[in-house]
Amino acid sequence: MRTVIEFRIEYLQRLAPDGDLVGDPPAFACDADEVLRMYRAMTLARAFDAKAVNLQRTGQLGTYASCLGHEATHIGIGAAMRAEDVLAPVYREVGTQLWRGVTMHEILLYWGGDERGNDFSGPRADFPWCVPIATQTLHATGAAMAFKIRREPRCAVATIGDGGTSEGAFYEALNVAGARALPVVFVVVNNGWAISVPVAAQTAARTLAQKAVAAGIPGLQVDGNDVIAVREAMSAALERARGGGGPTLVEALTYRLSDHTTADDASRYRSAREVDAARALEPLLRTRRFLEKADRWDAERERELLQACAREIDAAVAEYLAAPPPTTDAMFDHLFANLPERIREQRAAARRSAGTGGH
Amino acid sequence: MVEAVAMAHAWELQHDPAVVVIGEDVGANGGVFRATQGLQQRFGAERVQDTPLAEAAIAGVAIGMAAQGLKPIAEIQFMGFLYPALDQIINHMSRMRHRTRGRLSCPIVMRMPHGGGIHAPEHHSESVETLLCHVPGLRVVCPSSPARAYGLLLAAIRDPDPVMFLEPTRLYRASRQEVPDDGRALPLDRAFVLREGADVTIVSWGAMIAETLQAAAELVAAGVDAEVIDLASLSPIDATTILDSVAKTGRLVIVQEAARNVGVGAEVAAIVAEDGLYDLLAPIRRVAGYDTVMPLYRLEREYIPSVRRIVDAVRAVMVDSR
Numbered sequence: 001m002r003t004v005i006e007f008r009i010e011y012l013q014r015l016a017p018d019g020d021l022v023g024d025p026p027a028f029a030c031d032a033d034e035v036l037r038m039y040r041a042m043t044l045a046r047a048f049d050a051k052a053v054n055l056q057r058t059g060q061l062g063t064y065a066s067c068l069g070h071e072a073t074h075i076g077i078g079a080a081m082r083a084e085d086v087l088a089p090v091y092r093e094v095g096t097q098l099w100r101g102v103t104m105h106e107i108l109l110y111w112g113g114d115e116r117g118n119d120f121s122g123p124r125a126d127f128p129w130c131v132p133i134a135t136q137t138l139h140a141t142g143a144a145m146a147f148k149i150r151r152e153p154r155c156a157v158a159t160i161g162d163g164g165t166s167e168g169a170f171y172e173a174l175n176v177a178g179a180r181a182l183p184v185v186f187v188v189v190n191n192g193w194a195i196s197v198p199v200a201a202q203t204a205a206r207t208l209a210q211k212a213v214a215a216g217i218p219g220l221q222v223d224g225n226d227v228i229a230v231r232e233a234m235s236a237a238l239e240r241a242r243g244g245g246g247p248t249l250v251e252a253l254t255y256r257l258s259d260h261t262t263a264d265d266a267s268r269y270r271s272a273r274e275v276d277a278a279r280a281l282e283p284l285l286r287t288r289r290f291l292e293k294a295d296r297w298d299a300e301r302e303r304e305l306l307q308a309c310a311r312e313i314d315a316a317v318a319e320y321l322a323a324p325p326p327t328t329d330a331m332f333d334h335l336f337a338n339l340p341e342r343i344r345e346q347r348a349a350a351r352r353s354a355g356t357g358g359h
Numbered sequence: 360m361v362e363a364v365a366m367a368h369a370w371e372l373q374h375d376p377a378v379v380v381i382g383e384d385v386g387a388n389g390g391v392f393r394a395t396q397g398l399q400q401r402f403g404a405e406r407v408q409d410t411p412l413a414e415a416a417i418a419g420v421a422i423g424m425a426a427q428g429l430k431p432i433a434e435i436q437f438m439g440f441l442y443p444a445l446d447q448i449i450n451h452m453s454r455m456r457h458r459t460r461g462r463l464s465c466p467i468v469m470r471m472p473h474g475g476g477i478h479a480p481e482h483h484s485e486s487v488e489t490l491l492c493h494v495p496g497l498r499v500v501c502p503s504s505p506a507r508a509y510g511l512l513l514a515a516i517r518d519p520d521p522v523m524f525l526e527p528t529r530l531y532r533a534s535r536q537e538v539p540d541d542g543r544a545l546p547l548d549r550a551f552v553l554r555e556g557a558d559v560t561i562v563s564w565g566a567m568i569a570e571t572l573q574a575a576a577e578l579v580a581a582g583v584d585a586e587v588i589d590l591a592s593l594s595p596i597d598a599t600t601i602l603d604s605v606a607k608t609g610r611l612v613i614v615q616e617a618a619r620n621v622g623v624g625a626e627v628a629a630i631v632a633e634d635g636l637y638d639l640l641a642p643i644r645r646v647a648g649y650d651t652v653m654p655l656y657r658l659e660r661e662y663i664p665s666v667r668r669i670v671d672a673v674r675a676v677m678v679d680s681r
Contacts, residue, residue, distance in 0.1 A: 086427065088423075115457070115458060115460060116460055118458050118459045118460065118462070119459055119460035119461075119462050120459075120462065124462060125426075125427060125463075127426065127463070128455075128458050128459050128463070132446060132450045132451075135419060135446060135447060135450060135451060137419075138415065138416055138418075138419025138420055138422070138423060138447065139419060139422050139423040139426065139451070140423060141416070141419070141420050141423055142419060142420035142421060142422055142423020142424040142425075142426070142427070143423040143424070143426065143427045144423070145420060145423065145424055146423065146424045146427040146428060146429045147427070148405075149379065149405050149406070149424075149429065150428075156423070168415060168443075169415055169416075169419060169446075169447075172411070172413040172415055172416035172419070173416065173419070175411055175413070175416075176410065176411050176413070176416050176420060179411055334456050334457045334459075334460050334461045335456070335457050335495060335496050336456070336496065336498075336520050337456065337461075337464070337518075337519040337520055338518075338519070338520075340548050340595035341548070341595070341598075341599075342595050342596070342598065343595070
């Protein structure tokens, strides 16, 4: 017997939990302004997220999937992407979407049961929220194929959860992207839990990054609570993809500090001790420590930032709450570019019986 | 008919740079039925691209391409292999325009062989159009001749929304006619009156049109003048053409290869029951495949409605008339 192939999965961390830089940091990490910009975005995402959960608890928003604890992964992805790149997100990538210009108003509209939230005013080519697990990985792959055929220097990024890696679509996407050397980066946001099922029950694989090996593409792990490492890994993967080097699988190790969604109660299946231990490693804490050590942050500036975030969020919430509800036409108008006769008849029927169904 | 399908591909590839062809074996092999014959040689391996063997990927990748401005024509090798792709088709392709308020859309044609009659192996002879017709946001089209395959495929490719294009397997070789390569599309959402008649309306589609027309010819000897309508657009259904015909003939027989239960024929019958009942002189009858698994080929001709079964149904309707 001889060894045909061996593989190795590397793990990247740049910002330790105590806020010290590790190893050989990338240039942007030495620019405190740049780190500050990402810290502000992470703080805004967290504050918005808390507000959204609160709106749901008070009956003003539908079921919502919190991103608490994912902020470094989300902002690291966003900061590495170019505006003309395309994101195919799961339903939890609030931070990345805010960074890319999806508005809080749009996010609230969508989770508030109004399809208009998916009509992003900012990133017009980004894919909408994707609820059916792992299916979005193929959309990113197809987008990348379009960019390649048209010779456009653009990349697609798909995010997926740890549970999503068990789906066939995930393997198909990695495989097609690898076989055609497409400019796409897949990010597994491994937050430890697929609703109530831990990663260890999802797969016997030691890492999710190694799923790349079977597809013949590079895979690596990053500390998903380390915004510098996530951005560095994503930048490298995107640069390679843009240059014709094909796809990469990035596994970002983080932790879902929240329930799965507002309809979930995580205390049914995991211990408070586990959550407390994870909270000590959460991403904002270490980024703030880094900035404090660089003498760029203090309690006063933190207080000002939180106030500024609250003002921005309150304005978006007011706009959301004041938005008129969709009419029944919204069920029909965009089903086809050219509405068939029978659909037009049903649209008229829905108008006539509008308001008779209650809530 | 298969040459007409290939010709329509070539016309659109030639005239619209956004059109791409993907699928299993569509490249050098020209498709297992030769529906993409010669296209890769002519338009290159990027615009006519073999995919890895994964139907969900074919549909999902087509969605990604379409949302970013291309117009993919995707081949599923047989309709019985469509099922892994249904998640993508139902959850995304059919509703991308709707979900994003028109920001992104899916101008995709999913082509696939439909129906039996060619002694194919198991899972290669299915006619499960009902699965697709029930999905909002999809158009489902099934041509019954080379000319309609050419014209309707052009229309499907040019349509800004997803079209499921079902190509009757047993017409690929058996149905032959000269088709001018003039780039002229036929209208979508419309049925075609193939034979005018005064006594009974027979609605069918796809390969069953051949048996239906033959039945209509045989019925002349029995003094029955049948009108034959090719539904062509299985979703949405052209109700007006059917209702106008039934208003004239007063009788309706529906012929489908697919299993009877909740088939497209049931929807045609319901349309006439709702909006044309008082025109009817006799109960509506359906001639359909049985509610069984499509049999292996020794029995496929027993499953597929025969000319005799159609003639018998029409005669029964004539006798039943008030």
